[in-house]
Amino acid sequence: MPYYKDISYREAGKFEETRFEKIHNVVFKSSDYASLIVAHEIAKLIKEKQKKEEYCVLGLATGSSPIKVYEELVRLHNEEDLSFVNVVTFNLDEYYPMDKNDMQSYHYFMHQHLFDHIDILPENIHIPDGTVKQEDLHQYCIDYELKINSFGGLDFQLLGIGRTGHIGFNEPGSHYNSVTRSITLDHLTRSDAASSFLGIDNVPKRAITMGIGTIKKASRIVIMAWGHKKAEIVKETIEGSISATIPATYLQNHTNTTFILDKEASEELTRIKTPWLVGPCRWNEKLKSKAIVWLSHQVQKPILKLTEKDYNDNGMSSLLAEEGASYDLNIKMFNTLQHTITGWPGGKPNADDTNRPERNVPHKKRVLILSPHPDDDVISMGGTFHRLVEQGHTVHIAYQTSGNIAVSDEETIKYAEVIQTIQPEGQKAVDILRSLKEKQKDAIDTIEVRNLKGLIRRGESLGATRFLGLPDAYVQFLDLPFYETGTAKKNPYTEEDITILVKLIKKIKPHQIYAAGDLADPHGTHKVCLDILFKALERLKEEEFMKDCWVWLYRGAWHEWDIHDIEMAVPLSPDEVLKKRKAIFFHQSQKDGVMFQGDDSREFWVRAEERNQQTAKKYHQLGLADYAAIEAFKRYHF
Known part of the structure; x- marks a missing residue:
């Protein structure tokens, strides 16, 4: 009987087989908890193999999806004596060409997140080599396949899924019997990796990958997907027909595969999105x-x-x-x-608030807007921000991270040259310019360069907040430490990050907190900033002032709340739409070819405007008033 029938999965997540689904799947409320469940399944398998004095052969994945799984395996090793001496690993893939010591290599990733922290034998670690000569690559792939077979195949294969439906780097068009080989990467796959490489132009166009046939031979397969960006491909994989255009659908023919999903990744599944089409509902x-x-x-x-x-x-x-x-x-x-629609996001004074989203007292509220990056506030809720200031509330804005990594070297050089012109005798601008012009690929910026990039974003933020009528005294730059790595990869948040936010909230004692609720990437900056807020709220929930504090979540430039999730909709007039656009324009370093554009070529102000206009259009189609645009919020109950 497949392991996924184990009662632990059924109890831990939401599981229900329907006629639409062709791959077993379990939905969890959070990716963190789901990752723990997966890690413990792997640990159980390792221990079972140890008792039999057998190798435990694991196929391992990289990317953001398995990070928490590896963290838990490391913890089990350090705190619960889980040994990996009998474990043999084969990684799915590697970019080609790619040096092992390159920070973007999967060799580097695996050692950073797992291998350097456990007692696995070095000779039992197998990761495709991105430095193999072109003329030797074909034979290398054959040898990698033979090595897997020499251990009797994979006992357990851990997978993520790309938005093209790829598993490993088996892109659309891959054959169901394919084996380890080199492959050309799809543009969307490279686009999704662009942030790690500081631009799509730096992402390799080729890779080495295990084949579909190799993966399917594994005794047990667990495939993980987190965040709403994966929701469409998850539905197509689980409910669609088997097709080479979506390679992950080949897993429908595997008898022991489980999809592990968080709530956002599952939202397009028929039983989640439209359960009334599946069977009787509890309404x-x-x-x-x-x-x-x-x-x-x-x-x-x-x-x-x-x-x-x-x-x-x-x-x-x-x-x-x-x-x-x-x-x-x-x-x-x-x-x-x-009743979700209001022009008074802070509550309307002297009005019946029975059917309004916000309270009318106190009439003048203390408001804290949290912005993960130095432009999320105006991009996501610039109109509401302006309304709160204009309607007399005491508004505080706190930028949680410096955002320095998103300032290009070219933009920074322009500022450094201005500084040098003003202070020709100053050494700092000279050092910054030399550092940037001599910078090698993958080099981390010096502290001086990072500080200047942070100051650029501070200046842009202050320009926008002044434009919206907020005095500088009400603007805070938290520079949370988890972000300050100088690379696209951030550190896990720590007690220091939580303490900084706790102190700020205790100081302001807000009646309202606005925060980014965009959960597209469970390891992205927005999610980490939200997790820090949740930890801070947990610490503060017994404080007297917190009884009058409401938390409103907004979403980022890529995604909006579904209409049925919206609890406060703030309509914007055409003039307010234009004012919001001008506020976004102050963030010049994030305009015209922004570093982390993703696969959407539109500028942030265009994305934000079109998203707000689309929300207004949806309300109008439902029969409500016709507004130029609407910003939307969902309340978080802590």
């Missing part, structure tokens, strides 16, 4: 809202025009049976959505 208020918004979109009618036939024809007859006439249900839902 709570949240699910009702989700279903009716979906139905309105599905039949392309405003909510108030939905009929009983619309409900019955789209799998929602049980909702009518529970609620009664569609007329009453439609009005109830329309009013729920209407």
Whole structure:
């Protein structure tokens, strides 16, 4: 019987087989907890093999998905005496060409996150070699395959999934019987890796990878996916037909594969997104809202025009049976959505707040806006920011990280040259210019260069906040230590990061906290900053002032809350849209070819505007007022 039937998975996550799904999957509330479960399955297998005095042969993955798994395995080794002496590992892939000591190499990654911290024998570690000569590469791949076979194949294969549906680096078009080989990387795959390489131009175009056939021979396969960016490909892999265009679908034919998902990565699965199409539902208020918004979109009618036939024809007859006439249900839902809309994000003074998203007292609130990077505030909630200032609230803005890594060397040279012109006798500008012009590939910026890059972003932030009417005294730059590595890879947050935020919140005693709730990357800066906030709130929850503190989450430039999740919608007039755009323009270092563009070529102000306009359009299609744009928020209850 496959291991995934073990009761621990069924209890730990959300598991329910449906007629739509062709790969077993378990959904967890958080990627961190899911990673612990996976790590403990691996540990259990290692111990079982030790008792039999056998090798435990692991296929290992890299990237952001398995990081927490490796952290837990290291902890089990250090604190619970888990030994890896009997473990043999084979890594899935490596960029080509790639030096082992390059910070972007998977050799470097694996030693940094796992191998340097456990007692595995060096001769038992196998990672594709990105330095093999071109003429020797074919034979090298054959030998790698033979080496796996010499150990009897893989006992356990850990996988992530790329947005092209690749596993390992088996890109679309890979054959289901393919073996270890060199391969050309898809543009989307290279785009997703661009931030680690400080630009897509630096990402190798080729790689060495285990084949689909090699992976499928593993006795047990666990494939992990975190964040909403993976949701579409997860659905296609689990529910779609087997196809070479999505190589991960080949796992449908493997008898012992489990997809491990967090909530965001699972959100497109039929049983998660539209459970009423799967079978009987337990209709709570949240699910009702989700279903009716979906139905309105599905039949392309405003909510108030939905009929009983619309409900019955789209799998929602049980909702009518529970609620009664569609007329009453439609009005109830329309009013729920209407009550999310407010032009007073801090609460409207002397107004009935029974059906408003925010309280009307105190009339003048202390507000803390947390911005992970020095531009997330204006990109994600610039209009609301301006409203809060304009309506007389005491607004504080805290930039959690310096954002220095996102300033290009070319931009920094321009500033250093200005400094040199103003202070021709000064040595600092000379040193900075020399450092940047002599900088080698993958070199970490000097402290002086990083400081200047941080100051550039500070200046841009102050320009934007002044434009929105906020005095400098209410702007804080926290420079959280976890971020200050000088590289795209950040350190885990520590007690120092939490303490900095705790002190700030205790000082301000806010009635409102606005924070970035974008969870696209579980190891990205937004997620880490949010985790630090959650830890701070946990520490502070018994404080008297916290009883009057509400936390509102906004999302970043790439993604918006679903309509049924929105609890406060702040409409913007055309003039306010323009003011928000101008505030974003102050962040000149992040304009015109920003370093971490992702696969979206639009500038941040365009993304933000179009996202806000799209939200307003969705509200209007549901039958509500027609606004130029809407910024959206979801309340976090701690």
